[in-house]
Structure formats: structure tokens, C-alpha cells
Amino acid sequence: MENQKLIGIDLGGTTTKFAIMTAQGEIQQRWSIQTDILNNGNNIIPNIIDSINHHLQMYQMQPEQFAGIGIGTPGSVDYQAGTVDSAFNLNWDRPMTIKQQIEAGTKMSVKVENDANVAALGERWQGAGNNAADVAFVTLGTGVGGGIIVDGHIVHGNGGSAGEIGHMTIDPNGYTCTCGKKGCLETVASATGVVRVARDYAQEYAGNSQLKANLDNGDDITSKDVFDLAKQNDPLALLVIEYVCKQLGLALSTVAVTLNPEYIVIGGGVSNAGDFLLSHVQQSYEQYVFTAIKNTTTLKLATLGNEAGVIGAASLILDK
Known part of the structure; x- marks a missing residue:
């Protein structure tokens, strides 16, 4: 994992932010897309998959170069199943199989966490928390x-x-x-x-x-x-x-x-x-x-x- 890269995703009701990072915490690439909450939020996960695959192709990178994808999301997270429910600002009022879909679409392992928790982890690792x-x-x-x-x-x-x-x-x-x-x-x-x-x-x-x-x-x-x-x-x-x-x-x-x-x-x-x-x-x-x-x-x-x-x-x- 030392030489593999990481992808971080911050899923918000207006914007979805992405970063490609080193295992040491250095951001190498950043981009964002609009979060499309229309169609009962059913466009959100396919758009995330398409954006990741597009940028890997653009940077001439392969899934094997990555240790995995972490994603922070609003709503209630089932950490075992990797599903998200009650994310009402995303129009997700039913369990969404976010882990399963993104893994299938990107060929990378995925971990899902609550958005406030990932902000805490970020500040702890590279911010005011001094690790x-x-x-x-x-x-x-x-x-x-x-x-x-x-x-x-x-x-x-x-x-x-x-x-x-x-x-x-x-x-x-x-x-x-x-x-x-x-x-x-x-x-x-x-x-x-x-x-x-x-x-x-x-x-x-x-x-x-x-x-x-x-x-x-x-x-x-x-x-x-x-x-x-x-x-x-x-x-x-x-x-x-x-x-x-x-x-x-x-x-x-x-x-x-x-x-x-x-x-x-x-x-x-x-x-x-x-x-x-x-x-x-x-x-x-x-x-x-x-x-x-x-x-x-x-x-x-x-x-x-x-x-x-x-x-x-x-x-x-x-x-x-």
C-alpha cells in the first residue's frame, strides 16, 4: 500500500469533491462535479463512477495503482453492508448500495463513512489534530x-x-x-x-x-x-x-x-x-x-x- 494511491470522495448535496492522494497524505489531483439529485438521486452513483473512470483514463492510470476509494456521505451508513439511507438532501430515502455499485464500476475496493466523521479524520490526519x-x-x-x-x-x-x-x-x-x-x-x-x-x-x-x-x-x-x-x-x-x-x-x-x-x-x-x-x-x-x-x-x-x-x-x- 505504501506506493499505491488513494481516492477520497466528499459527497455533498450540491457538489461532489474528489482527490487522488498518496498514502502519506499529499493531494496530487483534485476535481469536483455537480451532485445531480434529480431522478430520486439515482444519477449520483453512476456519475461518481463515470467521473472516476474518466479521470483515470485522462491521467493514464489503472485501478491496480490504487489501494482503494474512501467516500464520505450524508445520511445513515450501514458500515458492514456499505449502504446509505436517510440522506434526504441527496433524495435518498431508501438504502443505496453505494459500496457495491462503485466497486463494480471502478474495480476498486470502497469504504463508506458519514461525512462529519471523514471531516474529523481529515483534520486529525493532515490538519489541526496533528495526527x-x-x-x-x-x-x-x-x-x-x-x-x-x-x-x-x-x-x-x-x-x-x-x-x-x-x-x-x-x-x-x-x-x-x-x-x-x-x-x-x-x-x-x-x-x-x-x-x-x-x-x-x-x-x-x-x-x-x-x-x-x-x-x-x-x-x-x-x-x-x-x-x-x-x-x-x-x-x-x-x-x-x-x-x-x-x-x-x-x-x-x-x-x-x-x-x-x-x-x-x-x-x-x-x-x-x-x-x-x-x-x-x-x-x-x-x-x-x-x-x-x-x-x-x-x-x-x-x-x-x-x-x-x-x-x-x-x-x-x-x-x-
């Missing part, structure tokens, strides 16, 4: 996802739901989550959650604030807008960010005391707020975390961005 044995990853995007790596391996749990950090209850009386529960971390720490908190706070806020003025005008705002105004010391935006980061720090302190990983890596679109986000979360984390954990688990920002998924997917082939 440490124990890493927890939380991704703050439209929702909040996560992945737990213990002794170099993803933890799936008995039902495959380990690492669902976004559905940790932080306020039993909080907002209703899309999962049906109240007070999940996702309801405040996701991009949509930050906006939800801002709208709520604005209704009660009586002082001068550009954020309040924008909301009162009916402007559409994003989590980036809230963070940008907080960085400019907008008083309402600061209140929102302090609340969001307090809840996130509390949640991560629980992750830390449960797992005591070397790193907890924060990724996803909201993490683009950078050190401003990290410093606020750090304050809350240090307030709540068990003292013995404070010096052995470090919070870090993700470094790989959109490449985390393909890198982590490719690394599945290295995991024996």
Missing part, C-alpha cells in the same frame, strides 16, 4: 456535527450515532431542534442558531445597536454579520456571541471530561470567525471544564477547510 491518537471534532455549519476519534479510529457507537455533538442538550427549556428535542447545541451554535438567538435578543434589546437596526429594518442577516458586528463592539452582537460561545464552551467541556482527547477541533463555516470565536469559547470552556482536563485537552480551529472531507475519506483506506 494525535485522540481527537474530537465539531463542525459548526447549517447544523452542528461532530466526530470522535479514539486511538486513531472513528467511534461509531452501538447504533452509529456517536459524535452527534450537535444534539447534546444544553438547555432543556431552549429552542426546539429539527430532531424534535428542546435545547440542542445545534439550536444556538449553528449558523442558523446564531441568527435565531440574534432575532430573539433584538426583540428585548432597547439600546443602540447596528444589529438591532438591521433586524428591525427586516434585513436578512447571517451568522457572519453577527460576528462581524461583534468584532466592531456592537453591544447587541456581543451579547449574542457571548451567549452562543458560553453554550458551546459548556458543551465542549462535557466532551473534554468524557473523552479527554488531546485536541478538540472546531470547524465549519461559523469557525471562519477565527480567533475571535475561539477566544470567547475558550473563556467559557475554562469556566466549566474539570481542572485536571484543562492542561491536557486543547481547543483548536480547523485548518483544512473544504479539503477535510476528501482527505479524511481517503484515509479510510489506511485504517485496518
